[in-house]
Amino acid sequence: MTATVKPTRSSVFEAIRAFILSVLDTEVVQGRDNLVAPIKNGVVITPLFQSRLSTNLHSYFDPVTEVGTETTTAGVRLTIQIDCYGPAAAEYATILSTLWRDEIACTAMGEGVQPLDADEASALSFTSPDDAAFVPRWMITARLQYNPEVVTPMEFFDQAGPVKTVADVVIPSGIEIVPIL
Numbered sequence: 001m002t003a004t005v006k007p008t009r010s011s012v013f014e015a016i017r018a019f020i021l022s023v024l025d026t027e028v029v030q031g032r033d034n035l036v037a038p039i040k041n042g043v044v045i046t047p048l049f050q051s052r053l054s055t056n057l058h059s060y061f062d063p064v065t066e067v068g069t070e071t072t073t074a075g076v077r078l079t080i081q082i083d084c085y086g087p088a089a090a091e092y093a094t095i096l097s098t099l100w101r102d103e104i105a106c107t108a109m110g111e112g113v114q115p116l117d118a119d120e121a122s123a124l125s126f127t128s129p130d131d132a133a134f135v136p137r138w139m140i141t142a143r144l145q146y147n148p149e150v151v152t153p154m155e156f157f158d159q160a161g162p163v164k165t166v167a168d169v170v171i172p173s174g175i176e177i178v179p180i181l
Contacts, residue, residue, distance in 0.1 A: 001152075001153040004150070015109040016080065016109065016113070020043055020082075020096065023099055024043065026041065026042045027042030028043045029043075030044070031083070041085055042086065043096075044085070045080055045082055046083070048080060048081055050076050054075035056072050059073070062158075068153070068155070068156050069151050070151070070152050073147050079143050080143075081142075082141075083139050085137050086135075086136060087136060089138045090123070093121035093139070096118075097120060097140050100142050109144075112147065113145075118142035119140060119142070121138045122139050122140075
């Protein structure tokens with residue numbers, strides 16, 4: 001058995017995407033993917049960086065008859081960039097920035113992925129290289145917490161006892177050995 005991790009990064013992004021789709025009726029894609037064409041109307045979620053929030057927590061499972069597991073849990077803060085494109089980009093950014101700080105986002109993302117905070121939206125419009133048209137763009141930097149659990153195999157034992165071992169012992173002169181009764 002090799003190490004496994006849950007939730008995976010893709011399931012974290014699926015939770016973020018589910019939240020966005022629950023409040024906006026637009027296309028939502030993950031950024032930095034070579035298979036996704038640039039969009040002119042919709043939302044792009046891009047990971048920026050992650051940092052640790054805590055030291056590891058450990059838990060163990062011993063099935064007695066086979067190899068058990070150790071689960072190591074880390075608290076992680078993931079920082080993402082949410083880019084909103086198109087004529088409704090400013091409204092999308094306002095909705096997302098407001099609801100990211102609300103119970104609506106907490107409920108929509110589900111257990112294991114929870115929003116922490118978000119910056120105010122910034123206007124970053126640009127000119128499309130395809131047709132030299134102005135493309136409205138608003139950007140939010142948002143942070144969330146997820147707690148990846150890494151499961152690794154671990155062997156356990158349930159019996160231990162003394163083992164008699166013959167040893168060559170040299171007792172310095174002047175030291176008396178007193179038997180324990």
